[in-house]
Amino acid sequence: MLEIAIEQVRESLDAIYRAESGRIRATLIRLLGDFDLAEDAVHDAFAAALERWPQDGMPANPRAWLISTGRFKAIDALRRRARFDAAKEKIADPMETGDDCATDESVADDSLRLIFTCCHPVLTQEARVALTLREVCGLTTEEIARAFLMAAPTLAQRIVRAKARIREARIPYQVPSPEELPERLATVLQVVYLVFNEGYSASSGPSLTRADLSGEAIRLGRLLLELLPEPEVMGLLALMLLQESRRAARATPTGELILLEHQDRSLWNRKQITEGVALVERALISRRFGSYTLQSAIAAVHAEAPAAASTDWPQIVALYTALAQAEPSPVVELNRAVAVAMCDGPEAGLALINAILARGDLAEYHLAHSARADLCRRLGRKSEARDSYERALALTQLEPARRFLEQRLRELG
Amino acid sequence: MKYICLGYIEPNKFETMPETERNAMVDECLTYDDELRKNGHFAGGEGLQPPQTAATLRWVDGKVSITDGPYAETKKQIGGVLILEARDLNHAIQIMSKHPGVKAGPFEIRPAADLSEMIRESEQRRAGA
Numbered sequence: 402m403l404e405i406a407i408e409q410v411r412e413s414l415d416a417i418y419r420a421e422s423g424r425i426r427a428t429l430i431r432l433l434g435d436f437d438l439a440e441d442a443v444h445d446a447f448a449a450a451l452e453r454w455p456q457d458g459m460p461a462n463p464r465a466w467l468i469s470t471g472r473f474k475a476i477d478a479l480r481r482r483a484r485f486d487a488a489k490e491k492i493a494d495p496m497e498t499g500d501d502c503a504t505d506e507s508v509a510d511d512s513l514r515l516i517f518t519c520c521h522p523v524l525t526q527e528a529r530v531a532l533t534l535r536e537v538c539g540l541t542t543e544e545i546a547r548a549f550l551m552a553a554p555t556l557a558q559r560i561v562r563a564k565a566r567i568r569e570a571r572i573p574y575q576v577p578s579p580e581e582l583p584e585r586l587a588t589v590l591q592v593v594y595l596v597f598n599e600g601y602s603a604s605s606g607p608s609l610t611r612a613d614l615s616g617e618a619i620r621l622g623r624l625l626l627e628l629l630p631e632p633e634v635m636g637l638l639a640l641m642l643l644q645e646s647r648r649a650a651r652a653t654p655t656g657e658l659i660l661l662e663h664q665d666r667s668l669w670n671r672k673q674i675t676e677g678v679a680l681v682e683r684a685l686i687s688r689r690f691g692s693y694t695l696q697s698a699i700a701a702v703h704a705e706a707p708a709a710a711s712t713d714w715p716q717i718v719a720l721y722t723a724l725a726q727a728e729p730s731p732v733v734e735l736n737r738a739v740a741v742a743m744c745d746g747p748e749a750g751l752a753l754i755n756a757i758l759a760r761g762d763l764a765e766y767h768l769a770h771s772a773r774a775d776l777c778r779r780l781g782r783k784s785e786a787r788d789s790y791e792r793a794l795a796l797t798q799l800e801p802a803r804r805f806l807e808q809r810l811r812e813l814g
Numbered sequence: 815m816k817y818i819c820l821g822y823i824e825p826n827k828f829e830t831m832p833e834t835e836r837n838a839m840v841d842e843c844l845t846y847d848d849e850l851r852k853n854g855h856f857a858g859g860e861g862l863q864p865p866q867t868a869a870t871l872r873w874v875d876g877k878v879s880i881t882d883g884p885y886a887e888t889k890k891q892i893g894g895v896l897i898l899e900a901r902d903l904n905h906a907i908q909i910m911s912k913h914p915g916v917k918a919g920p921f922e923i924r925p926a927a928d929l930s931e932m933i934r935e936s937e938q939r940r941a942g943a
Contacts, residue, residue, distance in 0.1 A: 440901070444900070474853070482849065535904065541903075542902040542904045543903060553903050554903065557903045
């Protein structure tokens with residue numbers, strides 16, 4: 402009996418859609434030369450599978466089956482359409498492409514083409530994020546809108562405009578040349594990290610859907626690493642895994658923030674830490690790493706300390722020093738100052754923070770004032786500590802952060 | 815996912831169109847509908863007779879009152895309804911942007927509400943009653 406229960410086929414198809422629709426879409430965009438045609442072709446191919454597979458059985462290579470079915474459905478549709486709107490769609494003749502269109506290598510290349518096209522610098526950053534989640538990750542417009550707490554029609558328009566922009570700007574569907582690669586890859590990594598942070602540091606909205614975004618970013622990071630094993634891709638994936646490993650420990654059940662030093666380290670996800678640390682090591686060995694690798698190395702040092710007190714602070718200071726050189730920023734300097742305080746005492750850290758604030762760089766950044774307050778408190782300089790906590794409180798609207806600062810003020814007495 | 819597409823048209827626009835133009839439009843629309851059917855995107859739909867053929871039911875003073883004509887007097891009237899099967903809102907927009915009917919009047923695309931939870935709760939209430 403060849404027949405498979407339709408429910409079983411539906412389940413496998415759901416799984417295949419999650420894992421493969423991005424790759425299938427990527428190849429169909431290349432074969433058909435058009436995002437919209439490919440969209441329909443993907444939809445048609447999955448609909449055809451739901452119809453055929455219960456009778457014919459699952460094909461040996463579902464992805465290849467879906468790609469070739471999608472391609473023929475698109476050709477069919479083009480022929481029918483040509484009857485009443487002749488030659489409006491200028492596409493490469495899909496009949497001329499060879500049968501090797503679904504080999505593993507060509508499909509991998511297509512996925513990379515799709516990622517680089519969705520993250521093209523000609524698009525706004527918001528558009529890159531939306532397009533990547535929809536085209537590469539296979540999320541629906543409604544799911545993305547929900548995760549970003551936006552109205553679906555607003556997000557839909559953003560996607561329509563982004564696609565129009567790709568057409569108008571005639572962005573070629575290709576992986577950038579080696580000379581362009583570092584800069585273009587930076588744009589892609591930024592999109593992935595934005596998606597991750599949106600899910601990780603969310604201060605509002607249903608937490609479950611937000612956590613899904615972090616999971617989506619990690620999935621994207623894995624895909625990217627598989628396609629393009631560059632050190633910074635390893636660094637970013639490691640950074641995301643190491644941050645994600647602390648998810649269960651970073652807030653109380655009621656949503657109060659728990660600082661790294663006070664987290665219950667037995668709640669940290671060891672599997673993610675092991676994977677993350679191994680990736681950091683691989684990236685560091687390459688000697689071609691950048692700021693994501695350095696950030697992940699810092700996260701790895703924290704992850705490997707059995708207790709906050711046994712953290713290797715000199716190592717963290719050294720990594721922040723390297724990071725400040727690779728990517729100078731006042732926020733990195735602030736973090737370095739906090740590490741220096743842990744290493745050489747609060748006095749040394751406070752001098753550095755005072756210098757940053759004196760430049761006016763982080764005057765409006767609540768974490769700078771909160772870090773300063775904390776060092777003053779440890780030095781017993783109560784009134785200075787109170788002033789800085791109050792300054793921090795005036796600068797943030799985030800509820801958990803506000804409750805944390807109010808608690809600290811009460812403790813000062 | 816199902817999307818309900820409400821096609822609006824100005825009153826009498828269709829009727830006063832030159833015959834060749836009207837025929838061309840009808841042919842184009844029906845050809846496109848056929849294509850949607852063939853691809854499994856067409857999950858149902860009907861053209862509507864003009865608003866003056868409508869009867870409107872209302873609950874007034876504890877009983878149903880019937881009046882002639884549409885409930886809302888608006889400049890554009892609903893000329894037809896199409897139920898579309900699409901992956902998401904962007905896919906629906908993409909499909910309907912190519913529908914020749916959009917040249918005659920605007921389409922409003924609304925996702926079908928998922929009532930399964932409401933139905934399930936109601937079934938529980940009724941079973942318990």
